[in-house]
Amino acid sequence: MIDHIFIADLSGKWKRLQQAMQTTGADGCLLSIDVNLYYLTGRIYNGYFYLAAEGDPWFFVKRPTGLSGQQVTYIRKPEQIKDAFLENGLRMPQKLLLEADELCYNEYVRLQAIFNPAETANATTLLRSLRMIKTPWEIEQLRLSARRHNEVYARVPDCYRPGMTDLDFQCEIEHLMRRNGSIGIFRTFGSNMEIFQGSLLAGDNAAVPSPFDFALGGRGIDASAPIGANGDLLREGMSVMVDMAGNYTAYLTDMTRTFSIGKLPTAAYRAHQASLEIQRETERLARPGTPCADLYHLAAGIAAREGLLPYFMGTGQQARFVGHGIGIQINELPVLTPRSRDVLQAGMAFALEPKFVIPGTGAVGIENSFLVTNAGIEKLTQANEEIINLI
Amino acid sequence: MIDHIFIADLSGKWKRLQQAMQTTGADGCLLSIDVNLYYLTGRIYNGYFYLAAEGDPWFFVKRPTGLSGQQVTYIRKPEQIKDAFLENGLRMPQKLLLEADELCYNEYVRLQAIFNPAETANATTLLRSLRMIKTPWEIEQLRLSARRHNEVYARVPDCYRPGMTDLDFQCEIEHLMRRNGSIGIFRTFGSNMEIFQGSLLAGDNAAVPSPFDFALGGRGIDASAPIGANGDLLREGMSVMVDMAGNYTAYLTDMTRTFSIGKLPTAAYRAHQASLEIQRETERLARPGTPCADLYHLAAGIAAREGLLPYFMGTGQQARFVGHGIGIQINELPVLTPRSRDVLQAGMAFALEPKFVIPGTGAVGIENSFLVTNAGIEKLTQANEEIINLI
Numbered sequence: 065m066i067d068h069i070f071i072a073d074l075s076g077k078w079k080r081l082q083q084a085m086q087t088t089g090a091d092g093c094l095l096s097i098d099v100n101l102y103y104l105t106g107r108i109y110n111g112y113f114y115l116a117a118e119g120d121p122w123f124f125v126k127r128p129t130g131l132s133g134q135q136v137t138y139i140r141k142p143e144q145i146k147d148a149f150l151e152n153g154l155r156m157p158q159k160l161l162l163e164a165d166e167l168c169y170n171e172y173v174r175l176q177a178i179f180n181p182a183e184t185a186n187a188t189t190l191l192r193s194l195r196m197i198k199t200p201w202e203i204e205q206l207r208l209s210a211r212r213h214n215e216v217y218a219r220v221p222d223c224y225r226p227g228m229t230d231l232d233f234q235c236e237i238e239h240l241m242r243r244n245g246s247i248g249i250f251r252t253f254g255s256n257m258e259i260f261q262g263s264l265l266a267g268d269n270a271a272v273p274s275p276f277d278f279a280l281g282g283r284g285i286d287a288s289a290p291i292g293a294n295g296d297l298l299r300e301g302m303s304v305m306v307d308m309a310g311n312y313t314a315y316l317t318d319m320t321r322t323f324s325i326g327k328l329p330t331a332a333y334r335a336h337q338a339s340l341e342i343q344r345e346t347e348r349l350a351r352p353g354t355p356c357a358d359l360y361h362l363a364a365g366i367a368a369r370e371g372l373l374p375y376f377m378g379t380g381q382q383a384r385f386v387g388h389g390i391g392i393q394i395n396e397l398p399v400l401t402p403r404s405r406d407v408l409q410a411g412m413a414f415a416l417e418p419k420f421v422i423p424g425t426g427a428v429g430i431e432n433s434f435l436v437t438n439a440g441i442e443k444l445t446q447a448n449e450e451i452i453n454l455i
Numbered sequence: 456m457i458d459h460i461f462i463a464d465l466s467g468k469w470k471r472l473q474q475a476m477q478t479t480g481a482d483g484c485l486l487s488i489d490v491n492l493y494y495l496t497g498r499i500y501n502g503y504f505y506l507a508a509e510g511d512p513w514f515f516v517k518r519p520t521g522l523s524g525q526q527v528t529y530i531r532k533p534e535q536i537k538d539a540f541l542e543n544g545l546r547m548p549q550k551l552l553l554e555a556d557e558l559c560y561n562e563y564v565r566l567q568a569i570f571n572p573a574e575t576a577n578a579t580t581l582l583r584s585l586r587m588i589k590t591p592w593e594i595e596q597l598r599l600s601a602r603r604h605n606e607v608y609a610r611v612p613d614c615y616r617p618g619m620t621d622l623d624f625q626c627e628i629e630h631l632m633r634r635n636g637s638i639g640i641f642r643t644f645g646s647n648m649e650i651f652q653g654s655l656l657a658g659d660n661a662a663v664p665s666p667f668d669f670a671l672g673g674r675g676i677d678a679s680a681p682i683g684a685n686g687d688l689l690r691e692g693m694s695v696m697v698d699m700a701g702n703y704t705a706y707l708t709d710m711t712r713t714f715s716i717g718k719l720p721t722a723a724y725r726a727h728q729a730s731l732e733i734q735r736e737t738e739r740l741a742r743p744g745t746p747c748a749d750l751y752h753l754a755a756g757i758a759a760r761e762g763l764l765p766y767f768m769g770t771g772q773q774a775r776f777v778g779h780g781i782g783i784q785i786n787e788l789p790v791l792t793p794r795s796r797d798v799l800q801a802g803m804a805f806a807l808e809p810k811f812v813i814p815g816t817g818a819v820g821i822e823n824s825f826l827v828t829n830a831g832i833e834k835l836t837q838a839n840e841e842i843i844n845l846i
Binding site: 065085097098102107108109110111126127128129132162164165166167168169170171172173186214232233238239243245247249255258259260261272273274275276277281285287288290291313314331344380381392443445 | 457458487488493497498499500501502511517518519520553555556557558559561562563566571575577626629630633634636637638640646647648649651652664665667668672676677678679680681704732750771772783812
């Protein structure tokens with residue numbers, strides 16, 4: 065069941081989860097959402113992971129066949145978990161943590177009926193808070209993703225041919241990503257977040273608002289997927305913002321670079337420099353203890369000073385964040401918003417993405433993935449940060 | 456808000472939903488899941504669609520900005536829906552339908568608290584049952600997807616080069632798909648179903664069980680995405696099963712073809728012919744009124760007669776279905792299982808996928824998408840159905 069390369073990492077995570085349960089008086093935690101299973105078992109299966117506040121975890125598996133190991137129990141339905149508890153003399157939890165922001169209502173109610181605990185509480189909140197601080201193994205995964213992300217971004221200009229649409233350009237980058245090890249699946253938190261391999265925004269399409277809680281929008285190529293490239297021809301004077309996923313391990317890095325078709329108006333270069341300045345000042349300020357809200361205000365302050373607030377993080381619809389945690393999902397905690405109460409801690413990983421949308425030109429700015437260290441923050445994603453002219 | 460090309464189609468769907476509500480005594484239905492919003496509004500937005508048992512629908516929108524039209528109301532949070540009800544003199548529903556198999560527990564409970572209905576019932580079940588019968592517009596979308604799916608499959612052999620891995624081959628097909636209009640996003644029903652652009656299974660990797668409820672599995676290239684191609688070199692004597700998405704509109708067609716690297720053992724060709732026979736017999740038998748369970752038994756019966764039951768729909772882990780409804784999601788209703796109580800009705804669309812896994816060779820068989828007509832069933836996906844040798 066548990067791969068040997070994972071065991072030291074996983075034991076540490078189980079211990080932290082148990083400490084959190086003991087602190088809050090929870091007796092057990094039952095998880096079944098893919099990202100939480102991967103986080104705590106190193107694999108994805110159809111079934112449940114149960115950890116009591118003390119003791120070893122149990123793995124209740126529906127599919128795939130063929131898993132084995134200590135406390136691995138095959139079930140057809142969750143009601144059989146109770147049978148296994150009785151057979152093995154396990155204590156039924158009085159306070160049970162369930163994934164209240166992820167499990168569908170009917171599944172949650174079904175699990176409640178099986179365990180009939182005096183109280184349930186939200187495992188989603190707790191797991192997202194635990195996942196916020198990365199372990200050494202997770203940091204290594206982020207570094208591996210970043211390395212391949214860097215290699216792909218260095219070759220983005222080679223994907224361009226004159227006469228392409230934004231979608232043509234994006235398809236070539238997608239292909240390069242997959243050829244370079246992209247796993248494909250791009251995980252987000254929240255039931256209303258959908259995206260394919262990332263987003264490429266050229267010209268005024270960057271100003272089109274989307275339903276999703278990403279930094280920018282774009283019309284997309286179909287009403288069923290209203291995000292990103294829309295099939296417009298890439299024309300001289302457009303900026304092209306490339307924000308494609310770093311899904312080269314299960315841990316996602318996030319990186320954006322801006323390209324141009326020929327020369328852009330001065331305003332675009334000025335706004336791009338403001339983005340770089342926000343990054344520089346963030347690198348100077350950020351360290352364990354820095355409030356995430358301060359990082360938002362720092363960014364918005366520079367945007368305001370430069371007279372760029374109307375273009376900051378969109379125009380008609382403006383995102384109210386300048387960065388977000390990264391991990392197994394692209395939008396983990398913390399979030400760099402004006403109202404965040406989180407403070408940076410060593411082991412956090414986040415993407416900083418100060419972006420501007422310049423009417424008539426498109427989006428400019430950069431995004432990089434950072435690791436919070438004891439001393440400050442370390443940039444994981446590396447590629448030329450200036451606007452690169454593709455022609 | 457509502458695009459003119461959709462309005463006739465949507466009005467008919469609203470009316471069917473209202474008839475179903477009137478039959479079951481429901482007063483209103485509040486929906487927010489992407490597929491249901493797309494089904495009933497022709498677009499995806501962040502917000503809610505409300506339809507009472509009588510009257511016109513209301514659209515409560517959080518994002519994107521800029522939508523307008525009759526009964527479009529912007530909200531920041533769902534509590535404001537109640538304010539809008541009071542302002543507009545709308546009746547609060549006593550029996551409210553909510554997406555109980557899709558909404559997360561916390562969201563469901565929040566909506567319940569806002570409306571405080573005497574009773575809630577499951578909108579997921581009802582919508583899946585309505586979505587089972589396709590409208591003329593939806594059938595046209597399936598035909599468009601099928602046409603492009605056919606074009607791509609005709610060119611699959613061109614994607615092959617000697618010395619490729621299964622993943623290399625898949626990446627080239629993915630690229631061809633996107634170049635031919637694939638939207639990318641591949642929607643499934645169920646929180647534990649994840650897949651990228653489809654699945655390609657070569658050799659014994661086809662026998663590796665996966666956590667997911669797809670017909671076959673495959674190890675995948677990472678523990679976080681255990682499905683499909685695993686990076687093995689394509690070697691002479693392997694079968695290569697190509698089951699890549701038909702996501703060329705929001706309506707998905709499903710099609711599988713089998714290729715070979717050189718000559719396969721006789722047993723593989725025999726099993727493939729059994730798959731073709733299952734399809735022929737299904738085409739002969741299936742018409743409105745045919746029980747879906749009969750179609751499963753027909754397939755399993757032919758597999759048994761040919762001595763192929765141990766290889767039918769997998770080996771170690773065998774899927775207990777031979778087909779499934781298709782639509783906005785790849786696994787809609789009906790499902791062709793031994794226990795299904797559904798009967799075919801005109802307007803249903805389903806994929807039939809009798810497959811066999813031959814140890815030492817790989818998967819063989821075909822899959823096609825069918826439309827149920829008044830007279831029988833019509834095959835939507837068209838491509839050479841024999842095993843095509845790639846070398």
